[in-house]
Amino acid sequence: MKESQHPDTHIEARLRVRYAETDQMGMAYYANYLVWFEVGRAEYCRHRGLAYRDLERQHGIYLPVAEAYCRYITPARHDEEILVRTRLSRLRTRAMTFHYQILRASDETLLAEGHTTHIVLNATGRPRTLPPELARALKG
Amino acid sequence: MKESQHPDTHIEARLRVRYAETDQMGMAYYANYLVWFEVGRAEYCRHRGLAYRDLERQHGIYLPVAEAYCRYITPARHDEEILVRTRLSRLRTRAMTFHYQILRASDETLLAEGHTTHIVLNATGRPRTLPPELARALKG
Amino acid sequence: MKESQHPDTHIEARLRVRYAETDQMGMAYYANYLVWFEVGRAEYCRHRGLAYRDLERQHGIYLPVAEAYCRYITPARHDEEILVRTRLSRLRTRAMTFHYQILRASDETLLAEGHTTHIVLNATGRPRTLPPELARALKG
Amino acid sequence: MKESQHPDTHIEARLRVRYAETDQMGMAYYANYLVWFEVGRAEYCRHRGLAYRDLERQHGIYLPVAEAYCRYITPARHDEEILVRTRLSRLRTRAMTFHYQILRASDETLLAEGHTTHIVLNATGRPRTLPPELARALKG
Numbered sequence: 001m002k003e004s005q006h007p008d009t010h011i012e013a014r015l016r017v018r019y020a021e022t023d024q025m026g027m028a029y030y031a032n033y034l035v036w037f038e039v040g041r042a043e044y045c046r047h048r049g050l051a052y053r054d055l056e057r058q059h060g061i062y063l064p065v066a067e068a069y070c071r072y073i074t075p076a077r078h079d080e081e082i083l084v085r086t087r088l089s090r091l092r093t094r095a096m097t098f099h100y101q102i103l104r105a106s107d108e109t110l111l112a113e114g115h116t117t118h119i120v121l122n123a124t125g126r127p128r129t130l131p132p133e134l135a136r137a138l139k140g
Numbered sequence: 141m142k143e144s145q146h147p148d149t150h151i152e153a154r155l156r157v158r159y160a161e162t163d164q165m166g167m168a169y170y171a172n173y174l175v176w177f178e179v180g181r182a183e184y185c186r187h188r189g190l191a192y193r194d195l196e197r198q199h200g201i202y203l204p205v206a207e208a209y210c211r212y213i214t215p216a217r218h219d220e221e222i223l224v225r226t227r228l229s230r231l232r233t234r235a236m237t238f239h240y241q242i243l244r245a246s247d248e249t250l251l252a253e254g255h256t257t258h259i260v261l262n263a264t265g266r267p268r269t270l271p272p273e274l275a276r277a278l279k280g
Numbered sequence: 281m282k283e284s285q286h287p288d289t290h291i292e293a294r295l296r297v298r299y300a301e302t303d304q305m306g307m308a309y310y311a312n313y314l315v316w317f318e319v320g321r322a323e324y325c326r327h328r329g330l331a332y333r334d335l336e337r338q339h340g341i342y343l344p345v346a347e348a349y350c351r352y353i354t355p356a357r358h359d360e361e362i363l364v365r366t367r368l369s370r371l372r373t374r375a376m377t378f379h380y381q382i383l384r385a386s387d388e389t390l391l392a393e394g395h396t397t398h399i400v401l402n403a404t405g406r407p408r409t410l411p412p413e414l415a416r417a418l419k420g
Numbered sequence: 421m422k423e424s425q426h427p428d429t430h431i432e433a434r435l436r437v438r439y440a441e442t443d444q445m446g447m448a449y450y451a452n453y454l455v456w457f458e459v460g461r462a463e464y465c466r467h468r469g470l471a472y473r474d475l476e477r478q479h480g481i482y483l484p485v486a487e488a489y490c491r492y493i494t495p496a497r498h499d500e501e502i503l504v505r506t507r508l509s510r511l512r513t514r515a516m517t518f519h520y521q522i523l524r525a526s527d528e529t530l531l532a533e534g535h536t537t538h539i540v541l542n543a544t545g546r547p548r549t550l551p552p553e554l555a556r557a558l559k560g
Binding site: 160 | 443447
C-alpha cells in the first residue's frame with residue numbers, strides 16, 4: 001500500500017471481493033461499496049499514524065457518517081482484487097469528508113466512486129472539535 | 141403496510157434493527173441503510189403487483205443501482221422498529237429513481253433519507269427500455 | 281407471530297429474504313442463516329417479555345455465542361417469506377442453547393436447522409450467573 | 421501467504437476486522453466468522469491453482485455449504501489482523517470438508533475454529549462428481 005507525504009494524495013487499500021458480497025445478479029451488492037469505503041478510510045487513518053480504534057479508545061473521538069454517496073460505474077465481480085483509493089477532501093474542526101475511488105486492480109478500471117462526510121462526536125454522542133494534533137495527523 | 145392509488149404516495153415497509161446490523165458505536169452501521177432502502181423498494185414493487193423476482197425471472201429485467209445517496213440524521217438502535225417509506229420519484233424508459241425515508245416506528249422520528257437511481261438492463265447486462273405495462277404498474 | 285405457554289414450544293419469527301442476502305449462486309448466502317437465528321432468538325426473548333436490549337441495558341447481561349451450527353437442506357431464495365422457529369433447548373445458570381428451524385413460509389418446507397449456545401457475561405466480559413427471575417422468564 | 425506441498429498443511433489468508441463486522445458488544449458479530457471461513461477456502465483453492473470463480477465458470481461446479489460449525493473462543497476486535505488457516509480435511513467425489521482456525525495475527529491466539537461441508541453440484545443444482553483432475557488439484 002502506497003503512502004505519500006502530500007496531503008491530497010490518496011492512500012490505497014487492497015481487498016478481494018468475497019462471495020458473501022455478491023448478489024444474485026452475479027456482482028457485488030451495492031451496499032458493500034460503503035463497507036469498502038470504510039476499509040479505505042481505516043487504511044487512510046492508519047497511514048497517517050491514527051489507528052481508528054485509538055481514535056475511539058484513547059481520544060474518545062467517534063466519527064459517525066452524516067452523509068454517504070456512491071456512483072456505480074462497472075460491476076465488481078467475485079474474487080476480483082479491488083483497490084480503494086481514499087483521500088481526505090475536506091477537514092474542518094467538527095466535520096470531515098473523504099473521497100473514494102474503487103478500481104479493479106488488474107487494469108485500474110474505475111468501478112465506483114463516492115464520498116462520506118463524518119461528524120466529530122465524543123463518547124456520549126455530543127459534537128466536539130477535533131484536537132489540532134489529530135487534525136494535523138489526518139492531513140498528513 | 142399501506143397502499144395508495146396515488147403515484148406520489150409512499151409505500152411503507154417495516155423491519156426491526158438486527159444485532160448483526162449494529163456496530164461497536166452501538167447503532168446501525170451506515171451501509172445497512174442501503175439494505176433497508178432495498179427492502180423498501182422491494183415492498184414498493186410488490187404493492188404495485190410486481191414481485192422483484194418476477195421482474196428478473198419472467199421479464200428478464202434487472203435494475204442495478206447506478207447511484208445511491210443517504211443522509212443520516214438520528215441513529216437507529218438495535219431492536220427498534222423501523223419504517224421505510226419508499227416512493228418512485230422519477231421514471232424514465234431506461235432509468236428510475238426511488239426516494240426513501242427511514243423512520244423510527246414508535247414516534248416517526250426521521251432517522252435517515254436518501255435515494256437510489258437504477259438503470260434498466262436485460263439478462264446479459266445490456267441497457268433496455270422498460271416495457272410500457274411495467275412502467276404503468278410501477279407508477280401505480 | 282405465535283406465542284405459547286408451554287416452554288418447549290417454539291416461537292415463530294417471519295422475515296423475507298433480502299437481495300442483499302443472496303449470492304451469485306442465486307440463493308441466500310450461508311452466513312445469513314446465523315443472522316436469521318439471531319432474529320429468531322430476539323423474537324423468542326421478546327415473547328418471553330425480555331427485550332434483548334433490556335437484558336444488556338437494564339440487567340447488564342450479555343449473551344455472546346460460544347458455538348453455532350447450521351445444517352442447510354434446501355436453499356432459501358430472494359423475496360421468499362421465511363419462518364424462524366426458535367426454542368430454548370437447554371438453560372443452565374451460565375449458559376443456554378437455542379434450537380432453530382428455518383422454513384419456507386408458503387409450504388413449510390424445512391430449509392435449514394441448527395443451534396447456538398450462549399454464555400452469560402456481565403458488561404465487563406466476565407462470566408456471571410443468570411438471575412433466577414430472568415431464567416424463569418426465558419423458560420416461559 | 422504460505423503455501424505447502426503437504427496436503428494436510430493449512431493455507432493461510434489474512435484479513436483485518438472491519439467496522440462493519442463489529443456489533444454493539446464491541447466484537448466481531450458471530451456470523452462474520454463464516455464469511456472469514458469463505459475467505460479462507462477461496463485462498464485455499466487459489467493456492468491449489470483453482471480460482472473458485474473458474475470452478476463455477478469453466479467447470480460448471482458449485483460447492484454450496486451443507487453444514488457449518490463454529491466454536492468461538494476469544495472475541496475478534498475491530499481493526500485486528502486475523503489469520504484464517506484452512507485445510508481440506510476430507511475429500512470425497514461428491515462432498516468435501518474444510519477445517520478452519522481463526523487466529524489473532526499479533527500473537528497467534530486462537531479466536532475460533534470450525535468447519536464447513538460442501539456438496540458438489542452442477543449449474544442446474546444437481547449432484548455431480550468432482551472431476552479427478554480437480555480432486556487432485558484440491559488435495560495439493
